[in-house]
Amino acid sequence: MKGSWKALSVAAVLAVSAPAFANDIEGVIESVDTEEATFVVQGITFVTGATTFYEDGLKEFSNLHEGQRVEVDFQYQDGKHVATLVELEDHD
Numbered sequence: 001m002k003g004s005w006k007a008l009s010v011a012a013v014l015a016v017s018a019p020a021f022a023n024d025i026e027g028v029i030e031s032v033d034t035e036e037a038t039f040v041v042q043g044i045t046f047v048t049g050a051t052t053f054y055e056d057g058l059k060e061f062s063n064l065h066e067g068q069r070v071e072v073d074f075q076y077q078d079g080k081h082v083a084t085l086v087e088l089e090d091h092d
């Protein structure tokens with residue numbers, strides 16, 4: 001019985017302390033919705049906000065336009081794809 005409690009305690013600590021892994025995707029921006037502060041890449045709608053960072057020539061959401069090739073780092077939270085980083089990709 002003691003071993004079971006110890007195992008459960010270790011599992012609980014690991015579950016709480018496990019890092020949240022971010023995902024990323026590359027593609028062309030298919031659409032931008034300025035009212036909702038969202039954009040679509042590869043058919044996925046990404047939500048942006050105060051915690052979204054921009055790099056490689058992008059400074060803010062208003063710099064996003066259809067046809068741009070971007071890499072998006074995101075987390076899946078509350079049923080939404082939340083963009084954490086959006087960076088412009090080279091056209092090589």
